[in-house]
Amino acid sequence: MESAAPKPPPPPAGKSRNLPWVEKYRPQTLNDLISHQDILSTIQKFISEDRLPHLLLYGPPGTGKTSTILACAKQLYKDKEFNAMVLELNASDDRGIDVVRGPILSFASTRTIFKKGFKLVILDEADAMTQDAQNALRRVIEKFTENTRFCLICNYLSKIIPALQSRCTRFRFGPLTPELMVPRLQHVIKEEMADVSEDGMKALVTLSSGDMRRALNILQSTTMAFGKVTEDTVYTCTGHPLKSDIANILDWMLNQDFTTAYKKILELKTLKGLALHDILTEIHLFVHRGNAPLAGQHDMWSPRSNMHIHQSSL
Incomplete structure (x- = not known):
């Protein structure tokens, strides 16, 4: 059964006030994550035993997939190592075969001067990759497993070719429950000194449907637009009928x-x-x-x- 983790510490005072709350309050360590404790404990064991496999994290948006692997990367590598050891590609990057033959192949094929035994390639929204690119990626994974680990993140497992699925340890991230979302939302509300009514909180949880990213975006947008977060202002801000x-x-x-x-x-x-x-x-x-x-x-x-x-x- 999932249990809520301790609340994360407040963000550093130097952070910009205009930073999206999704990034401002993104969990920095595995202990900061609020759900999927069974998955987190398994990944933590992999890391502690230095046996991290290739990973495939899938499930609906806003459920902690990207935050989980970024927290893992920060635990694996120190700040000075991070940029040299981690390659992160997201939706804004090209998803064709050229990106596999270019940046990914170049990164995976070079050995590191740091003590850690492997590099980490994070492919967010991997289900947007073409089939040719996925087939090319399969060959890269096979060839450079000794010094590189790959983490694929996607919403739809069915869009990942079986050959890639079979080479990864799969974890499904389900939607967050209201019991887990409310304490984290209350933490953000307290830090931002937002004015949120009880029915406003219920509306945030209802409309987000287990998507923590969406809940924080709605909370920030409604706070900026209306000042007070109520059921009516939440529904109005999102364009939903009252x-x-x-x-x-x-x-x-x-x-x-x-x-x-x-x-x-x-x-x-x-x-x-x-x-x-x-x-x-x-x-x-x-x-x-x-x-x-x-x-x-x-x-x-x-x-x-x-x-x-x-x-x-x-």
């Missing part, structure tokens, strides 16, 4: 004729710039949570209901 909007839409659908309901929904959608996908998702959640009257739920899902709204029209 609960009051969904309640109105359901009321129109249940109690007014099709033409009138359609016009009102279209007007609301246009006025507030709402996405139809978000409206339908929120209606589903609203009804699923039992906020709609039972009679209304029966009417909405009845085959004879006259309340079907064509998505193409909206």
